[in-house]
Amino acid sequence: MIEEGRDPAGLESGQLFDAAFLAAAQRLRLVARRVAPRGRFADQRSKDRGAGLEFQDYRPYVAGDDLRAIDWTVYRRLGRVFLRLFEEHEDLPLYLLPDVSRSAWVESEPRAVPGLQACLALAAVALGQHDSVGVFPFADDLTVLQRPTSGKNRVMELAHRLESVTPGGETDLGTALRRFRGLGLREGLVVIVSDFFDPGGIEAVTEALSGLRHRLLLVQLVRRSDRDPSWARGDLRLVDCESGDAQDVSVTPQVLDRYRAAYDRFAEGLADLARRRGAGLLALDVESEVIPQVADLFENGRREV
Amino acid sequence: MSFTALSGSALLGGLVATAAVLYALQRLRVRHESRTVVTSLFWREATEETRARSLFERFRHPLAYAMALLCAGLMLLGAGRLDADRDEGLRHVLLLDASAGMARTVGETTRFAQAQAALAAELAESPRDRTEVLWCGEHVRTLLAPGEDRALLGPRLAGRTPDLAPGTLDRALRSRARMADGEGGGRRFVLFGDAPVAPSTLAALGAEERVERAVLAPVIDGGTGITSMGVSEPASGRWGMVDLFIQTRGSSTSLFDLTLTLDGERFERGVVIGTDRDRRGFLISDVPAAGALLVARLDTDGEAADGDLVADDVASIRLPSRPPIRVAVDGLAPAFGAAVRAVLAADTAVSLVEGAGEADVIVGGVSAGRPSLRFPSSTDQEEAILIGHDREEDSTSALASAVGELGLDRVDASALAESLGRPLAVGALPSDVRSVAIWSDLMDPNRTSFLESRAFPVLVGRSIRWLAQVPDLTPYRAIGRLEPTALDGAPPSLAAMVTADLDAASLLDPATTAPVTAGVPLAEPSPEGAGPWRLYTWVLLLALAALSAEWAFFQRGRMP
Numbered sequence: 001m002i003e004e005g006r007d008p009a010g011l012e013s014g015q016l017f018d019a020a021f022l023a024a025a026q027r028l029r030l031v032a033r034r035v036a037p038r039g040r041f042a043d044q045r046s047k048d049r050g051a052g053l054e055f056q057d058y059r060p061y062v063a064g065d066d067l068r069a070i071d072w073t074v075y076r077r078l079g080r081v082f083l084r085l086f087e088e089h090e091d092l093p094l095y096l097l098p099d100v101s102r103s104a105w106v107e108s109e110p111r112a113v114p115g116l117q118a119c120l121a122l123a124a125v126a127l128g129q130h131d132s133v134g135v136f137p138f139a140d141d142l143t144v145l146q147r148p149t150s151g152k153n154r155v156m157e158l159a160h161r162l163e164s165v166t167p168g169g170e171t172d173l174g175t176a177l178r179r180f181r182g183l184g185l186r187e188g189l190v191v192i193v194s195d196f197f198d199p200g201g202i203e204a205v206t207e208a209l210s211g212l213r214h215r216l217l218l219v220q221l222v223r224r225s226d227r228d229p230s231w232a233r234g235d236l237r238l239v240d241c242e243s244g245d246a247q248d249v250s251v252t253p254q255v256l257d258r259y260r261a262a263y264d265r266f267a268e269g270l271a272d273l274a275r276r277r278g279a280g281l282l283a284l285d286v287e288s289e290v291i292p293q294v295a296d297l298f299e300n301g302r303r304e305v
Numbered sequence: 306m307s308f309t310a311l312s313g314s315a316l317l318g319g320l321v322a323t324a325a326v327l328y329a330l331q332r333l334r335v336r337h338e339s340r341t342v343v344t345s346l347f348w349r350e351a352t353e354e355t356r357a358r359s360l361f362e363r364f365r366h367p368l369a370y371a372m373a374l375l376c377a378g379l380m381l382l383g384a385g386r387l388d389a390d391r392d393e394g395l396r397h398v399l400l401l402d403a404s405a406g407m408a409r410t411v412g413e414t415t416r417f418a419q420a421q422a423a424l425a426a427e428l429a430e431s432p433r434d435r436t437e438v439l440w441c442g443e444h445v446r447t448l449l450a451p452g453e454d455r456a457l458l459g460p461r462l463a464g465r466t467p468d469l470a471p472g473t474l475d476r477a478l479r480s481r482a483r484m485a486d487g488e489g490g491g492r493r494f495v496l497f498g499d500a501p502v503a504p505s506t507l508a509a510l511g512a513e514e515r516v517e518r519a520v521l522a523p524v525i526d527g528g529t530g531i532t533s534m535g536v537s538e539p540a541s542g543r544w545g546m547v548d549l550f551i552q553t554r555g556s557s558t559s560l561f562d563l564t565l566t567l568d569g570e571r572f573e574r575g576v577v578i579g580t581d582r583d584r585r586g587f588l589i590s591d592v593p594a595a596g597a598l599l600v601a602r603l604d605t606d607g608e609a610a611d612g613d614l615v616a617d618d619v620a621s622i623r624l625p626s627r628p629p630i631r632v633a634v635d636g637l638a639p640a641f642g643a644a645v646r647a648v649l650a651a652d653t654a655v656s657l658v659e660g661a662g663e664a665d666v667i668v669g670g671v672s673a674g675r676p677s678l679r680f681p682s683s684t685d686q687e688e689a690i691l692i693g694h695d696r697e698e699d700s701t702s703a704l705a706s707a708v709g710e711l712g713l714d715r716v717d718a719s720a721l722a723e724s725l726g727r728p729l730a731v732g733a734l735p736s737d738v739r740s741v742a743i744w745s746d747l748m749d750p751n752r753t754s755f756l757e758s759r760a761f762p763v764l765v766g767r768s769i770r771w772l773a774q775v776p777d778l779t780p781y782r783a784i785g786r787l788e789p790t791a792l793d794g795a796p797p798s799l800a801a802m803v804t805a806d807l808d809a810a811s812l813l814d815p816a817t818t819a820p821v822t823a824g825v826p827l828a829e830p831s832p833e834g835a836g837p838w839r840l841y842t843w844v845l846l847l848a849l850a851a852l853s854a855e856w857a858f859f860q861r862g863r864m865p
Contacts, residue, residue, distance in 0.1 A: 103343040106341060107343065195343065197343060197344035199344075232340075235337045236340050237337035238342045239340070239342070239345070240342065240345040241341050241344075242344070246339075246345075247345045247352060248337050255352065259347050261351075262346075
């Protein structure tokens, strides 16, 4: 439900994360640890060669290389100095991109709140496994709220930072992701938490994600009334909260049917996009508890993130 | 089918206007309720498809328009009180009896109020454009013309009370029945009141006209009242006196006393001369005819009984003035002078005076411009009796009436002619003053026996009265109007004529005191017979059902 004339404001202290939520997030960390038998959540093989445990290759010595990495056996056999290269294990950075556009704030129960809660839950899991977490809220542009950092004790700090998020303007995923790419961050897992109501439709979302070279998890913030607007009745002037565009609608059963069909096309397009990108897609019901939905993501093992 | 509240053209116009207004409202720009949404993306897609398929882009909701028109039309039909005609084309004439009898009290209300209520009920069921209402009080007036709004009747009747007048229902009915009826379709007269209608009036109605009397609450008691009051020549024959007759009516006549006052003083005389069921007659003999006001009052032991009418409990009459006729006697022949004087002296109406200046009538002498009774010789006058009458009268008719008035019919003319040896003739001439001239030869005791006959004093006495022009008596008075007709059941002695110079009489006709409503069939109850479940009731229920259906459609989002 949208309160007419409501001016979106930021979050009050404690509104986003209370003690109960933080406790639940802690349990989520335990759950994630328990259900990751194939390795740590953020483990991956790095393309960088370094001082790991598993041999990968040789390369010629160059000045400045660590003498401890020289394979003296090869030197004795070939008379040339080569360095042993080992695969270097490193953390998988987690880049959280919460949508803070106006549409996330105008409702009486803003969907930005569960969105940010989901971000914190995922951050808690990542930080608990020594992965670095960066937070980049976006609306019509992207801002850096938290550069990638790691450490178990960063959860509270991150929570405070998330509470300082302020509402943005119109959703422009394309511009936001271009700016994100420009940050030159190493490859990681990008989690976009948004309603994906880009004025350009699903086509604009698809185009915006096409140039992203990261692994991807889409968290779609949904509300039951998004598909079934039971409040819509009679002759309405519907004003887009972001663009301000007005749309006169005489609501009839036929119009409602066509509305649902349009919404279904959008949702299907998003799911198809995730499928093609090999990305995860979580439809987060903003009217339900966040933690159980996020936990469900790991417990079922549906997504390998 | 007809509309009892609206005319057909008004209803048709209303329907057209309603359809036009609803159509205009449909065409008006819709006032949208503004709502903010998180995205208008999907709504835009949905409405773009709608536009592409819209058949009526401007007239957007034809079915909703039809539904609204149905609701409005049904409500208009209900407001117009659509009803099934009891008689197609029949015109209704409602006559409200506003005569004095309608002031009768009935319990806490009056007969008039009962009639008004019945009239309002009947009016509500009658087609407006074919119904008129008449006020039948002292005069007949139109209260509500055909086509006028019935709401006007209340203000027009506000504060009105019945007139102190006899019933005019019969007169109004006869008048309306005579009026040309070129519209056809018949007429139905409904009487609201108790005033009688003559059988002859009912018989004069046309084949397509009928009369009904509205059913009012029955009157327990017909009431008591003075229904007739009159004076006549006294049976005793005494000059200066009159006999007074009073007739009362009512079943409870034993409960009251009749009190008479003469110029304010109690006057107690009289006898009951007849009783017939609820009718009682009183005769008061030899009441002085001196111009006094006689008031008769019914004392009903305090307050008026239920069903009684106060207005007819008091009646008054101004008694005639009958002073003695002053007669001067002069120059009578000795042969019959004594006999004439003796007759005049015996007549209580005559007062003999000396000198012609004070006399009303001169006997014997020179008339000196006054009425006179003369006795000329047969040589001076050709006719045996010559009458000088007023110039405005015709001599023939004056002579004919004088035969009775003067008592000439009692004279044995043939015997007198035989005694005189010549024929007798009676003549009349116009004159400035009245005169009666009789041959002195007839009065000669040596030649005729006329002086000894019974016709002589009659001729002299009546001649004196005729010459003095004593005014006639009007025997009957009712409701301030003269009614020179024979009394209903009154004694024959009251048929005499009495003076008409009366005032302050408040007598009512017998039908007012004790109404007789028989003869007119009572109005039949409405053939619809279902109380409030008339046709327009069903129409209103249908309108309510249509409104409920529209609301249900709206609630389910099936109507904009």
